[in-house]
Amino acid sequence: MYRNAKENLWVGRKDGVDKASLRLHQRVQCYPIDHLPLSDTEKEIAIIGFQCDEGVKRNKGRIGAGKAPDEIRKYLANLPYHLEEDSNIIDVGNVVCEDGNLEESQRELGLYVRELLYQSKFPIILGGGHETLFGHYLGARAFLGDEPSLGIINIDAHFDLRVEPFATSGTMFKQILDKDHQVGYLALGIQRFGNTKKLFETAEAYHCTYLYEEEVEKIEQTIQVIDRFSQTYDYMILTLCFDAIHLNAAPGVSAPSPFGLEPKTVRKLLRYIAKKENLLSFDLSEVNPQLDENGKTARLAAYLLAELMMSMSDYKL
Ligand SMILES: N=CN[C@@H](CCC(=O)O)C(=O)O
Ligand SMILES: [Mn+2]
């Protein structure tokens, strides 16, 4: 079910109304999904939330990620606005998963992501459990049609290649790769002890490219891998599963990572990938406000989102 964007989430400190004093809450505009503004710049970002943790529940994880979209917006709202002046940001509200109907809500998210892409927006999807990625993918593929190849970069401790009779937050890449032979998968930040041997075997069988967490930290090599991947596919989408990040910085996730990536490494990745011309859209998933420590995880999510948005117009590694 679709819910309109809430203006009252976009509030915060006001240092002034001159351009140099603005914060995000003073620049973000709320629109219903069926009344989107025409893009008057090439850099319009559209935020859409996915209030859903049914996939986490089915995956026997710790629920609460459904509360993340609005929580992350609150932290994002107060951050200073550092984008180029002609960059617009709109908030188009949330898709809510009701009565455990994960598949229906993923389809609905996909419809809206497709619509945003048709309207020349760059969708930023706030999950939700990592099942968010499946709806994100549906939208990107529907927009592209069957022909173009699509690379998915997943910054994650986990492969999410589980074999299950139903969709969960751990099955999305298996679901996608089984039906879409024009998709390639690059996983960054894989934890040896976050995945069974069987999952590693599945990753090999599906010809996935992956880097362990300690490999990703060697950033120059990682960038070469990203460059090769990006050149191989017509278009790319990017997903960040927040449990990729070290548990000290991201305690509010269902499956925390004791050897997770440093936040600064993830920032480098986002800054770099955001500049790729063939990147269509981004989702940030698995933040769980119910497990968070004093908003630490949601705050980091907001900072990383702000970095990604800024890097789309101004790149520094
Ligand atoms: N989204 C994916 N989640 C992990 C959870 C692992 C765990 O709970 O330990 C997975 O399914 O592999
Ligand atoms: Mn994960």
Ligand SMILES: [Mn+2]
């Ligand atoms: Mn995941």
